[in-house]
Amino acid sequence: MDWKSKIRDIPDFPQPGILFRDITPLLADGPMYHAAIAHLADFAKTLQVEVVMGPEARGYVVGAPLAHHLGVGFVPVRKKGKLPAETVSVEYQLEYGTDVLEIHKDALRPGQRVLVADDLLATGGTIGATVELARKLGGQVVGAAFFIELQALRGRDKLKGIAIEALAQYS
Structure with missing residues (x-):
């Protein structure tokens, strides 16, 4: 499948010199979005995934439908202070400074097989956290x-x- 045909390049966003890869055309194309999730689900099935985790916000548009397709639960990963129950947190490095991600303390069972999902793998900071x-x-x-x-x-x-x-890889 030609995934790149549905990923739009936007030069100089969010700042000059950055080439932003925009997934909104893929999301807007129902059959293509469905095919993308089905493709990732086929991969996940080989791993016997029991739960999917995704960081806000774009990790939700990949992770939640992927969990639904697999028939497993979804664990939202949020910025600090956004979850209502007791949490565990991780501080991680950004390009300029740090940030904190959290999940509920009871979100996973020990030994549970986890798939992490997001729209983009770049430096690995968010997904590593x-x-x-x-x-x-x-x-x-x-x-x-x-x-x-x-x-x-x-x-x-x-x-x-x-x-x-990853559906589409760019060097």
């Missing part, structure tokens, strides 16, 4: 699924030992 959250609760992260991978940013290096699937 998501993996760390899963492991803090005893989850076994067996896979990671993305619509896009920006290979030059080497995010894969932060996911050693985890099976990875």
Whole structure:
């Protein structure tokens, strides 16, 4: 499938010199969006995934329908202070500074097979923090699924030992 035909390039967004890969055309095309989720679900089935985790906000548009397709639960990963019950948190590095992600303390069972999902694998900071959250609760992260991978940013290096699937790869 030609996934890149539904990913729009937007130069100089959000700042000059950045080429933004926009997935909204893929999301707007029902059959293509369905095919993307089905493709990632086929990958996840080989890993015997029991739950999907996705960071806000675009991780939800990949992770939640993927969990639904697989018939498993979805664990939302949120920014600090957004979840109502007791949480565990991870601080992670951004390009300029740090941020914090959280999940509910009871979101996973020890040993549960976890797939992390997001729209984009770039430097691996957000998804690496998501993996760390899963492991803090005893989850076994067996896979990671993305619509896009920006290979030059080497995010894969932060996911050693985890099976990875990306629909579209850009060097």
